[in-house]
Amino acid sequence: MEFNFTEDQILLRETVRDFLTGECSLDHVRALWESESARSPEFWQKFSEIGVPGLLIPEAFGGLGMTEIDFVGVMVEVGRAALAEPVVSTAFVAAPLIRDCEDKALAALWLPKIATGEAIVAVAQPTSPLVGDVHIADLVIARSGDSLYAIPASEVTATAQRSNDPSQKLSTIEFTPSSEWKIASGEAADRLEAMALDRGALACAAQQLGACDQLITMSVEYTSQRKQFGVPIGSFQAVKHQVANLKVALEYARSHVERAAHSVAIDAPTRSVDVSMAKISAGEAALKAAETSLQVHGAIGYTWEQDLHVWMRRAWTLDLAWGETAWHRARLSSALFEDTLPTENFGYVPSLA
Amino acid sequence: MDLTYNPQQDAFRKEARAWLEASVPPEKLPSFDTAEGFEAHREWEKKLHAGGFAMVPWPVEYGGRGSDLLEWLIFEEEYYRAGAPGRVNQNGIFLLGPTIMEVGTPEQKARFLPKMASSEEVWAQGWSEPNAGSDMANVQATAIKDGDHFVLNGQKTWASRGAFAHWLFGMFRSDPDSSRHKGLTFILVPLDSPGITVRPIEKLNNKKAFAEIFFDDVRVPIEHQLGEEGKGWDVAMATAGFERGLMLRSPARFQDTAHKLVALYKKTVASGQPTAPGLRDDVAQCWMDAEAYALNTYQTVSRLLAGGKIGAEASLNKIFWSELDTKMHRTALALLGYRAELLPGSPAAGEIGEWLDGYIFALAGPIYAGTNEIQRNIIAERILGMPRK
Numbered sequence: 001m002e003f004n005f006t007e008d009q010i011l012l013r014e015t016v017r018d019f020l021t022g023e024c025s026l027d028h029v030r031a032l033w034e035s036e037s038a039r040s041p042e043f044w045q046k047f048s049e050i051g052v053p054g055l056l057i058p059e060a061f062g063g064l065g066m067t068e069i070d071f072v073g074v075m076v077e078v079g080r081a082a083l084a085e086p087v088v089s090t091a092f093v094a095a096p097l098i099r100d101c102e103d104k105a106l107a108a109l110w111l112p113k114i115a116t117g118e119a120i121v122a123v124a125q126p127t128s129p130l131v132g133d134v135h136i137a138d139l140v141i142a143r144s145g146d147s148l149y150a151i152p153a154s155e156v157t158a159t160a161q162r163s164n165d166p167s168q169k170l171s172t173i174e175f176t177p178s179s180e181w182k183i184a185s186g187e188a189a190d191r192l193e194a195m196a197l198d199r200g201a202l203a204c205a206a207q208q209l210g211a212c213d214q215l216i217t218m219s220v221e222y223t224s225q226r227k228q229f230g231v232p233i234g235s236f237q238a239v240k241h242q243v244a245n246l247k248v249a250l251e252y253a254r255s256h257v258e259r260a261a262h263s264v265a266i267d268a269p270t271r272s273v274d275v276s277m278a279k280i281s282a283g284e285a286a287l288k289a290a291e292t293s294l295q296v297h298g299a300i301g302y303t304w305e306q307d308l309h310v311w312m313r314r315a316w317t318l319d320l321a322w323g324e325t326a327w328h329r330a331r332l333s334s335a336l337f338e339d340t341l342p343t344e345n346f347g348y349v350p351s352l353a
Numbered sequence: 354m355d356l357t358y359n360p361q362q363d364a365f366r367k368e369a370r371a372w373l374e375a376s377v378p379p380e381k382l383p384s385f386d387t388a389e390g391f392e393a394h395r396e397w398e399k400k401l402h403a404g405g406f407a408m409v410p411w412p413v414e415y416g417g418r419g420s421d422l423l424e425w426l427i428f429e430e431e432y433y434r435a436g437a438p439g440r441v442n443q444n445g446i447f448l449l450g451p452t453i454m455e456v457g458t459p460e461q462k463a464r465f466l467p468k469m470a471s472s473e474e475v476w477a478q479g480w481s482e483p484n485a486g487s488d489m490a491n492v493q494a495t496a497i498k499d500g501d502h503f504v505l506n507g508q509k510t511w512a513s514r515g516a517f518a519h520w521l522f523g524m525f526r527s528d529p530d531s532s533r534h535k536g537l538t539f540i541l542v543p544l545d546s547p548g549i550t551v552r553p554i555e556k557l558n559n560k561k562a563f564a565e566i567f568f569d570d571v572r573v574p575i576e577h578q579l580g581e582e583g584k585g586w587d588v589a590m591a592t593a594g595f596e597r598g599l600m601l602r603s604p605a606r607f608q609d610t611a612h613k614l615v616a617l618y619k620k621t622v623a624s625g626q627p628t629a630p631g632l633r634d635d636v637a638q639c640w641m642d643a644e645a646y647a648l649n650t651y652q653t654v655s656r657l658l659a660g661g662k663i664g665a666e667a668s669l670n671k672i673f674w675s676e677l678d679t680k681m682h683r684t685a686l687a688l689l690g691y692r693a694e695l696l697p698g699s700p701a702a703g704e705i706g707e708w709l710d711g712y713i714f715a716l717a718g719p720i721y722a723g724t725n726e727i728q729r730n731i732i733a734e735r736i737l738g739m740p741r742k
Contacts (some may be wrong), residue, residue, distance in 0.1 A: 001355065001356065001358050001362065001423055001651070001655075002354060002355045002356075002655050002658075003354060003356060003648070003651045003652045003654075003655040004354065004652070004655045004656065004659060006354075006355060033466035069354050086404070155686065162567040170711055195425060205585050216737065220737045220739055221736060223739065224738070224739060224740050231740075232740045233738040234618065234733075234740050235739070235741060235742050237726070237730065240729065240730065240734070240737075240739045241726070241729040241730075241733065242738065243733055243737060244728075244729040244730075244731070244732035244737070245739060247669065247732050248672050248673055248732070249667050249685065249737060250667075251649065251666070251669050252642070252645040252646070252649055252673055253645070255645050255648035255649040255652055256641075256645055256648065257645070258354075258648075258652070259356070259648050262354055264358050266585070276645065277641045277645075280641065281641065306532060311629075328533045329637065331633060332633065332637050332641065333636075333637040336615055336636075336637055337618065337619060337622075337633065337636075337637075338613070344649065345608045345611075345612070345643075345644060345647065346356075346644055346647045346648055347426060347427070347430050347604065347605065347608070348430045348433070348434065348604070348605050348608035348609065348612075348647065
């Protein structure tokens with residue numbers, strides 16, 4: 001029993017954090033908002049050079065052969081930087097899905113390209129018809145009937161949908177299923193899709209921690225400088241207690257997220273429930289942080305120019321991706337009250353073999 | 354990260370479970386806030402001690418088992434699972450004990466820890482005074498040196514089980530010219546010393562175990578000073594860290610309550626009694642939060658085992674468990690419907706369990722061990738670095 005990250009895992013996370021501080025500045029994020037694709041191929045190339053898209057790809061295919069436990073801290077940093085490139089769909093969901101499916105040729109063809117940053121893969125979510133990053137994708141993974149397909153992006157008809165978050169590029173998609181693109185059917189498809197959903201939700205939850213932390217940091221900085229009645233407004237308990245509440249929510253959500261990463265990595269029987277608890281708690285921490293940080297900033301936070309809403313919008317968007325809070329709450333409570341999925345208290349074991 | 358138990362830990366769990374199953378009294382003991390219940394709980398502690406389970410993480414020489422904190426968590430899980438009695442000496446074993454272990458002299462360790470582990474000596478805490486509640490640095494009770502003794506004067510209050518306890522620990526102003534956090538000394542006081550008056554106060558639960566304690570020229574040998582003279586505040590903070598951060602409220606307690614809450618919800622729904630739709634989510638949220646608390650505690654323990662310390666983040670814990678405890682019991686009362694006001698044993702009460710008692714107890718949580726308002730100040734100022742003024 002050891003619920004800590006290793007030094008290597010902490011180092012990886014810090015490396016990515018430093019990288020993003022330089023390469024994904026607010027100016028960069030804001031500039032992409034104004035661009036057509038909202039994506040930067042140059043950034044993705046550099047991101048690939050430090051190995052992030054290939055984290056979950058086996059070394060034989062040019063990746064780093066790591067697990068979600070290694071990756072989860074990186075995703076927190078992605079959220080802190082408000083990075084919206086297709087990290088979740090391509091690196092956290094598609095890469096391991098392709099790795100795990102029966103179609104070995106698919107892995108041989110696509111995994112090396114994902115690892116080097118040449119290929120972008122969009123993945124349709126089982127909980128929403130909205131698909132991210134189809135506009136820059138080379139491959140789209142989606143379900144039709146009882147099968148999963150990996151469709152060349154050129155064969156997919158995408159209808160762009162406008163998101164409230166300028167970092168987000170969404171489409172609804174249509175395609176005519178063809179057997180040559182089929183990668184799994186029946187139970188195998190269900191299994192891959194369920195794992196994809198849990199991976200996507202976990203990756204969003206981790207980003208929500210980063211966004212929440214960033215909103216707290218901005219609130220602390222602003223309220224320590226802004227003076228009213230002759231003192232920093234952060235000295236008022238009415239202000240500081242609200243920010244303290246965010247920190248409580250953040251740290252307990254973090255415990256859920258880090259455990260969920262472990263459950264996904266080992267494919268624990270409680271995986272899905274653990275992921276739902278992570279998504280609910282991190283989502284609510286981030287949503288609360290969005291509202292509270294706006295409140296403590298006051299009117300200045302309500303402007304487009306102030307950067308607060310970069311993370312507010314990320315918090316809103318991430319909450320809806322890979323199962324919104326209500327969806328995960330429904331899954332948790334049906335597991336608890338209808339025994340639809342295994343639940344087991346951590347430590348507090350009802351039975352012992 | 355490895356979230357599995359090793360064979361040694363599994364073996365320890367089995368051993369603890371077997372012992373508890375064979376030893377836990379079949380009938381619930383009377384409340385330890387009554388004279389009769391206090392003694393019954395001391396008897397239980399004696400049995401626990403004889404079985405070697407009174408204080409598992411303490412060294413064997415002090416009446417412990419020499420286990421690490423992970424085994425302590427396992428033991429706590431088994432303890433709550435078995436429905437074993439509350440710990441009458443919790444102020445001693447969970448708060449003062451670890452502090453003595455850290456700052457006590459070898460003589461103090463040998464003198465106090467074994468009798469604490471066996472509950473031969475039960476401890477009360479003397480934190481609050483009439484004018485030192487949340488403003489704890491405003492301690493007025495004095496301890497003036499006279500040869501090889503301190504002479505204590507003043508008043509402490511809100512001492513849990515102070516009406517029955519044998520010893521008290523607390524902070525006294527040893528430098529009369531000092532103010533605030535300076536000039537305080539942490540002193541261990543036998544409650545049967547001449548000059549001490551203990552006046553019980555009836556609590557919200559209708560029991561008289563809470564007490565205010567008056568000191569009138571009470572002479573205490575200087576070897577009962579814990580830590581350095583004038584450094585009582587630092588010693589108290591270490592004690593508070595254990596209290597808020599780890600030992601006082603182990604996660605199994607809340608997981609056990611969450612389990613019972615889920616069972617109560619299922620039973621209530623099965624009975625056909627109408628329940629507000631929101632209660633389903635409330636119950637699930639409680640279960641989820643109890644889980645978060647357990648996960649977070651395991652992370653804390655992992656950090657401590659790797660050489661870390663408990664710092665200001667103990668305040669996060671204290672807010673989380675105290676508010677969770679209130680929420681769980683409030684939710685249970687909502688599920689009980691009209692029966693929620695009935696006392697156990699009332700003819701129409703049925704199997705209402707101890708939710709009402711638990712709720713009244715839970716309401717104290719956000720107040721004791723430093724109010725949650727103080728904890729929020731600590732989080733904002735010491736963890737986040739927000740301005741004090």
